[in-house]
Amino acid sequence: MRLSKFFLPTLKETPADAAIASHQLMLRAGMMRQESAGIYSWLPLGFRVLKKVEQIVREEQDRAGAIEMLMPTIQPAELWRESGRYDDYGDEMLRIRDRHDRELLYGPTNEEMLTSIFRNFCKSYKELPKLLYHIQWKFRDERRPRFGVMRGREFLMKDTYSFDLTEEDAIKSYNKMFVAYLNTFARMGLKAFPMKAETGPIGGDLSHEFIILAENGESEVFCHRDLLEIPAPGLDVDFNGDLQGIVDERTALYAATEDVHDAEAFAAIPDDKKVSARGIEVGQVFYFGTKYSEPMKAKVSHPQNGEVPVHMGSYGIGVSRIVGGLIEAFNDDAGIIWPRSVAPFDVGILSMRPGDDATDAACEDVYCKLKAAGLDPLYDDTKSSAGAKFSQMDLIGLPDQIIIGPRGLKQGVVEVKDRASGERVELSTDDAVAEIIRRHSQAVL
Amino acid sequence: MRLSKFFLPTLKETPADAAIASHQLMLRAGMMRQESAGIYSWLPLGFRVLKKVEQIVREEQDRAGAIEMLMPTIQPAELWRESGRYDDYGDEMLRIRDRHDRELLYGPTNEEMLTSIFRNFCKSYKELPKLLYHIQWKFRDERRPRFGVMRGREFLMKDTYSFDLTEEDAIKSYNKMFVAYLNTFARMGLKAFPMKAETGPIGGDLSHEFIILAENGESEVFCHRDLLEIPAPGLDVDFNGDLQGIVDERTALYAATEDVHDAEAFAAIPDDKKVSARGIEVGQVFYFGTKYSEPMKAKVSHPQNGEVPVHMGSYGIGVSRIVGGLIEAFNDDAGIIWPRSVAPFDVGILSMRPGDDATDAACEDVYCKLKAAGLDPLYDDTKSSAGAKFSQMDLIGLPDQIIIGPRGLKQGVVEVKDRASGERVELSTDDAVAEIIRRHSQAVL
Numbered sequence: 001m002r003l004s005k006f007f008l009p010t011l012k013e014t015p016a017d018a019a020i021a022s023h024q025l026m027l028r029a030g031m032m033r034q035e036s037a038g039i040y041s042w043l044p045l046g047f048r049v050l051k052k053v054e055q056i057v058r059e060e061q062d063r064a065g066a067i068e069m070l071m072p073t074i075q076p077a078e079l080w081r082e083s084g085r086y087d088d089y090g091d092e093m094l095r096i097r098d099r100h101d102r103e104l105l106y107g108p109t110n111e112e113m114l115t116s117i118f119r120n121f122c123k124s125y126k127e128l129p130k131l132l133y134h135i136q137w138k139f140r141d142e143r144r145p146r147f148g149v150m151r152g153r154e155f156l157m158k159d160t161y162s163f164d165l166t167e168e169d170a171i172k173s174y175n176k177m178f179v180a181y182l183n184t185f186a187r188m189g190l191k192a193f194p195m196k197a198e199t200g201p202i203g204g205d206l207s208h209e210f211i212i213l214a215e216n217g218e219s220e221v222f223c224h225r226d227l228l229e230i231p232a233p234g235l236d237v238d239f240n241g242d243l244q245g246i247v248d249e250r251t252a253l254y255a256a257t258e259d260v261h262d263a264e265a266f267a268a269i270p271d272d273k274k275v276s277a278r279g280i281e282v283g284q285v286f287y288f289g290t291k292y293s294e295p296m297k298a299k300v301s302h303p304q305n306g307e308v309p310v311h312m313g314s315y316g317i318g319v320s321r322i323v324g325g326l327i328e329a330f331n332d333d334a335g336i337i338w339p340r341s342v343a344p345f346d347v348g349i350l351s352m353r354p355g356d357d358a359t360d361a362a363c364e365d366v367y368c369k370l371k372a373a374g375l376d377p378l379y380d381d382t383k384s385s386a387g388a389k390f391s392q393m394d395l396i397g398l399p400d401q402i403i404i405g406p407r408g409l410k411q412g413v414v415e416v417k418d419r420a421s422g423e424r425v426e427l428s429t430d431d432a433v434a435e436i437i438r439r440h441s442q443a444v445l
Numbered sequence: 446m447r448l449s450k451f452f453l454p455t456l457k458e459t460p461a462d463a464a465i466a467s468h469q470l471m472l473r474a475g476m477m478r479q480e481s482a483g484i485y486s487w488l489p490l491g492f493r494v495l496k497k498v499e500q501i502v503r504e505e506q507d508r509a510g511a512i513e514m515l516m517p518t519i520q521p522a523e524l525w526r527e528s529g530r531y532d533d534y535g536d537e538m539l540r541i542r543d544r545h546d547r548e549l550l551y552g553p554t555n556e557e558m559l560t561s562i563f564r565n566f567c568k569s570y571k572e573l574p575k576l577l578y579h580i581q582w583k584f585r586d587e588r589r590p591r592f593g594v595m596r597g598r599e600f601l602m603k604d605t606y607s608f609d610l611t612e613e614d615a616i617k618s619y620n621k622m623f624v625a626y627l628n629t630f631a632r633m634g635l636k637a638f639p640m641k642a643e644t645g646p647i648g649g650d651l652s653h654e655f656i657i658l659a660e661n662g663e664s665e666v667f668c669h670r671d672l673l674e675i676p677a678p679g680l681d682v683d684f685n686g687d688l689q690g691i692v693d694e695r696t697a698l699y700a701a702t703e704d705v706h707d708a709e710a711f712a713a714i715p716d717d718k719k720v721s722a723r724g725i726e727v728g729q730v731f732y733f734g735t736k737y738s739e740p741m742k743a744k745v746s747h748p749q750n751g752e753v754p755v756h757m758g759s760y761g762i763g764v765s766r767i768v769g770g771l772i773e774a775f776n777d778d779a780g781i782i783w784p785r786s787v788a789p790f791d792v793g794i795l796s797m798r799p800g801d802d803a804t805d806a807a808c809e810d811v812y813c814k815l816k817a818a819g820l821d822p823l824y825d826d827t828k829s830s831a832g833a834k835f836s837q838m839d840l841i842g843l844p845d846q847i848i849i850g851p852r853g854l855k856q857g858v859v860e861v862k863d864r865a866s867g868e869r870v871e872l873s874t875d876d877a878v879a880e881i882i883r884r885h886s887q888a889v890l
Contacts, residue, residue: 007566035516035517036549041516044512047514068489069488072582072599074484154517
């Protein structure tokens, strides 16, 4: 993409009403614009990150055997009356009446709808297990939306639903999602730790939040330091095999959010292994048995026992929230520092003198070669000053930069800068291209 | 994908309340389920087609130089008061009040919001032209939603917005979209014809609808038969070059929807060239000048003339509606017949005897080789009867089938069936794989 053709409205000033780094930087980097309290437009740069995050989430769901579908944003109120949650949900639910005065709502989650789809079509234990997911916009009418996409009202979420014949089988589905989540976050460069959590309005008695540690985290979390050192299971996990060991290794160590914190158990951890920190929730998994299948009569024939309600779980990842979480985890005074797997562009090309024949030719050459290698470069071909180009490129946080100008070209070199370390090396144009390709071929996981 | 792991709730009976082929077949083929009047869940099979259509639309927008972003579904009412459309829109607009009693709405289109984004960030003619688009769910509260996704309430739409300094430049943007649309529909195997159309609530005085001809079309259209014979421009069109010739070639021939039909002009066409038929609108392009930029003060500095309002256009494609349109265009008594570019899976593999060692081995072999070739097979590994498998596979309309059973395998052959023609050939497993790969390498455009 040539910057002159792109739409990248970066801001020089930090917006006054943005309190945390991710909110400030998403506005400054031209990633989004607020349209109403807690409701954002994703400008082209932000949209690209959102799509990268969404795609990693999708690939790991697919790998774990979940099947993608898509439920609508608008739901009928009757469904929520069946489960008993229509009144429970309170003011956070955006309630709507259509032209015929029928009661609708903007879905904050989809347990009811998918339970109703399941009961409509699945009647036999032979059709189990089922793992279905969608990635769709949700709405929660927060009283005080804040922190940008971290606590917005309209937000993009991946939610998976599992249907099993028994609790034992349901735990297998739970474990699949637990393991898939570890890999999902690791692929984005995030260290997300499973911690015991309250089940809240979803219900059930088994739940883990996946938490990334961050100074601006919304809640306090407590855990054993060794948990932070366990690597992700890796993409070669056999999701049809026994995953209990992977789950046990991580749940054996103390880890809890403040809501379910057990001070006594925490006190028993050796002092040098105690971690108490702020955390951001990026995902949550629930096993809630027959909480929905019972009242909504989602039953299947049992091989011996007549008809039984299915055991269910649900599994959410906050796709739009992760974009903010990533920035909280990866930024410095100059701006954002994207992990390569989620960067909006793979590399920036900065022309130090557009209009100079040698510079234009070298930039075009590098641009075409990177594209031919399957990378996605952003080529700053504008006439802005060198200083403005440097700070804008640092602000938007592409992992690598290639700086090309007449002075270097006379000596046959361009500069390659690593955004994270700030390290610069001088290389020939061909070596620069090869170096960028090499860096991007090193997968996180 | 193994069918035993997938979620494909096909129906034997045609649902009583579905009046047209696409609505009936989407329900019968397990592509979708109605959640409320005109609001659908996209089940896994339907979701796959929706994504294929969306991706073709996206690729052709990108090729034409449009930049993708994403605006929210919920919009503040104030924006629509600025343009004057808040009251005009009537009952079709889904109006919402949030917990603080602020007026919101579910966006039926995004002229106002993108005009407001543009005026916020773009101040100079130097930033023009701009072509921005998004693919997002919209809502129109139809009084009588019907015909399934063809006239639903919640629907997926691609909408592009162009911003130019002058009318002359704006026509260039209009032409880019006009040409991109011709290629977009052609890639899906659809013959869509540009026809003069009313501008309706969007406004302006230049507009074309892109129409596919279909017996169940919602409106009557009239055109010169020669229009139907002009091939799509092709993917090597230079979008930075002059596109007027391509547009003129198609607009020189008479073609109009019933709303703007000119009986006199039509009468002048030779009888054997007169076409009057039913049509389905799959896209529409508008040039409306300063209709929004004037009241909303979206102005840029002009090189000579101070500040001027920008000239705008908007360009829609009904992504979810196209799924229905495709089925209207491609079906027979047995079910759907997907064009290869939008098929939910590329090929079906039907095991005639799961559990038989030779059959299982041959099926696995074919399945793995097709996947290794980058194709996406659906492998019916279930224990259903042969007859049930044949009719389900015909119903869901995958373009090719490979039928594998012990009898053929004894003679070293499997059957390859072309869904569209019904033609069957017997081939060795390796030749069958090669034949499927060959068929799928022949791009439509």
